[in-house]
Amino acid sequence: MSDRTLGEFEELVLLMVAAYHQAAYGVLILEKLEQQLNRKLNISAIHVALKRLEGKGFVTSSYGGITNERGGRRKKLYALTAAGKKALDINYELRTGIYRQIPNISFGQ
Numbered sequence: 865m866s867d868r869t870l871g872e873f874e875e876l877v878l879l880m881v882a883a884y885h886q887a888a889y890g891v892l893i894l895e896k897l898e899q900q901l902n903r904k905l906n907i908s909a910i911h912v913a914l915k916r917l918e919g920k921g922f923v924t925s926s927y928g929g930i931t932n933e934r935g936g937r938r939k940k941l942y943a944l945t946a947a948g949k950k951a952l953d954i955n956y957e958l959r960t961g962i963y964r965q966i967p968n969i970s971f972g973q
Contacts, residue, residue: 868920870951876901877913878948881923886943889928890914893942914942922948 870878880896881888894910917923924945927938944952 868947868951870922870955873909874913874917875952875955877910878917878922878944878952881914881917881942882944882949882952886941888942889939917948918942920947920951921945922951 880893890910923942925942
């Protein structure tokens with residue numbers, strides 16, 4: 865398996881980075897994924913996925929400005945790269961292509 869592929873959780877994190885392009889950060893991604901998935905996640909899992917995604921070239925990171933609300937600490941912001949968008953496009957095409965192969969099945973609903 866190529867190191868440029870996406871695992872399921874990485875894909876979800878990358879989708880959130882794309883949704884909040886250049887304004888995405890760990891806690892925001894955590895909160896939005898917890899809302900979407902309706903389950904609790906660990907911030908460490910988010911940070912590990914972001915680090916892997918950055919290593920694969922799918923996201924870049926930069927630091928935002930210093931704020932009083934964060935006690936003078938800067939927020940690490942993430943942005944989608946062209947390679948990250950391409951990976952999302954490939955996964956989308958793969959998943960929708962397979963989904964379209966499902967026959968029209970009635971379960972009495």
